[in-house]
Amino acid sequence: MTEREPEGGEAACWVSEVCAECGRLRAECGHREDDEVPRRVGGRPGRDRDAQGRARNGRPRDGLGRPLPYGSQGAPRQPEGVLRTGGETLREAQQLLDAGRPFHAHEVLEDRWKTAPEAERALWRALAQYAVGLTHAARGNAKGAATLLARAAEGLAPFEAEPPFGVDVAGIRRWAARPEAPGTTVPSADVPALRGRPEG
Structure with a gap:
């Protein structure tokens, strides 16, 4: 029996699971990216691993998280596994969104x-999916954006009635449901901030 990947998988989990060509989940559409990791014998993908043997994508990435060839100069990545409070997480994530770095x-x-308490995990998962949308x-993949949004x-x-940490749950949900939302650019004053934007 193989050890399961921790919930959430590697950092690019949702970014790479949506097909840029058709907008469907990659497992369902059958399209293959040109830069997909080559397959090993038996069909298992060849994967980078960290010192503990967990799968980690070691390829450099551009500012929007697109994989670059090994040896390329990529954009700096956020350090993985940093423990932050809910407020710290929202502040740092918003700074990155405002800088046009949603990945x-x-x-x-x-x-x-x-790392959040069990009761909060669905909130953070949905916000991570919002950032991936x-x-x-930002990559121009409107279908993939619509899927993730x-x-x-x-x-x-489930968090709309009592939004935790001051998250603008209603604003994000309302904006994500608009047909034109997936075609937006990031950053944009039109995109709701995680905790809402001041009026005026």
């Missing part, structure tokens, strides 16, 4: 999802 915001939100929008909106629904 990196996703990594910060995913760290909190993996914005990542797909819909997941985020659905995941945030």
